[in-house]
Amino acid sequence: EDQVTQSPEALRLQEGESSSLNCSYTVSGLRGLFWYRQDPGKGPEFLFTLYSAGEEKEKERLKATLTKKESFLHITAPKPEDSATYLCAVQDYSGGYQKVTFGTGTKLQVIP
């Protein structure tokens, strides 16, 4: 059974204080790993897809990386508007493209 564990559950940063969020996963065959951002009262918003170990993707202050067992979302010099819950999800080959398993998220708060 696919499993996704995100840590920490919550993270509080000062504005400008860089940090990383972790997503550990277990899948039989990774088709893709996804990062989403979710603001309170809204639906998840797609950020990145990573397909293979060693792959990296960047968007503004966010950088996602992937190894065979985990993914990191690095946040460089965060701003208050980066405050949100960040969700990780994995998709495996065995379940077909419909099977996506989500983690419970890391709630990030960036303080001015």
Add this chain to the structure above:
Amino acid sequence: NAGVTQTPKFQVLKTGQSMTLQCAQDMNHNSMYWYRQDPGMGLRLIYYSASEGTTDKGEVPNGYNVSRLNKREFSLRLESAAPSQTSVYFCASTSGSEVSYEQYFGPGTRLTVT
């Protein structure tokens, strides 16, 4: 381009009542999904539709039914609501192509069953 829209935004039901949650997408996506999100748990798949005319059960289908009305619309029905169905429901869609599996989500429906 509205993306994925859902109605209603909020709903309160009494135990045993029925209702239908509506979802529509304007991105010409093939696949559509219904998830529920509960505190402390990840998004859980209720039902999905890989393409127009097909539907399949996800992880937590009991107590729900779905209809893929056409390529744009995918509805979720609660026939006899129970307090355990109090949750936030999200509809999502994806192109389903070989190179693109990311999902695009609607704003959610917050359902309370008393």
